[in-house]
Amino acid sequence: xxxxxxxxxxxxxxxxxxLDPHRLCMQGTYSDPIRCVALDSEIGVYSRCTIHPNRPxxxxxxxxxxxxxxxxxxxxxxxxxxxxxxxTLADWRWRxxxxxxxxxxxxxxxxxxxxxxxPIAA
Numbered sequence: 342x343x344x345x346x347x348x349x350x351x352x353x354x355x356x357x358x359x360l361d362p363h364r365l366c367m368q369g370t371y372s373d374p375i376r377c378v379a380l381d382s383e384i385g386v387y388s389r390c391t392i393h394p395n396r397p398x399x400x401x402x403x404x405x406x407x408x409x410x411x412x413x414x415x416x417x418x419x420x421x422x423x424x425x426x427x428x429t430l431a432d433w434r435w436r437x438x439x440x441x442x443x444x445x446x447x448x449x450x451x452x453x454x455x456x457x458x459x460p461i462a463a
Contacts (some may be wrong), residue, residue, distance in 0.1 A: 343397050352397050367397065386421045407433050 344365055345351040356378050357365040368378040379396070382388030390396050406413045406420075406428040417427035 345395070350395060352395055353392060356392065385425055 344354040344357055345350045345380075346354045351369070352365070356388055357368070358368050360366045360370075369376045369380075379390055379392045380388060381391050390400065396398050403415050406416045407430045408428075412427070412431075420427050
């Protein structure tokens with residue numbers, strides 16, 4: 342089991358529910374509508390996992406489409422189900438190096454801050 346009761350650094354146990362004798366799932370997995378208890382979001386505006394470093398393996402296995410250079414059919418289906426268009430490679434352009442990047446990302450040698458509008462996940 343991936344719960345922090347069993348595995349150090351695992352999913353916070355208080356956010357899980359028993360699926361069967363050997364497995365847990367996140368609370369909200371079987372609610373109507375389905376909504377993970379660890380999701381902080383306004384669908385179509387922003388979303389984030391509040392336990393991202395400790396998220397379960399099933400969540401780690403689903404990348405956002407094009408985040409690592411390839412589409413994710415599961416991500417695409419989730420976005421469409423919530424009335425959003427699938428992500429495209431263009432949604433990740435902010436990760437590309439600028440044409441003038443060298444050893445100093447800006448004139449003061451500082452790393453740039455995160456982009457103001459990251460892609461919206463379902």
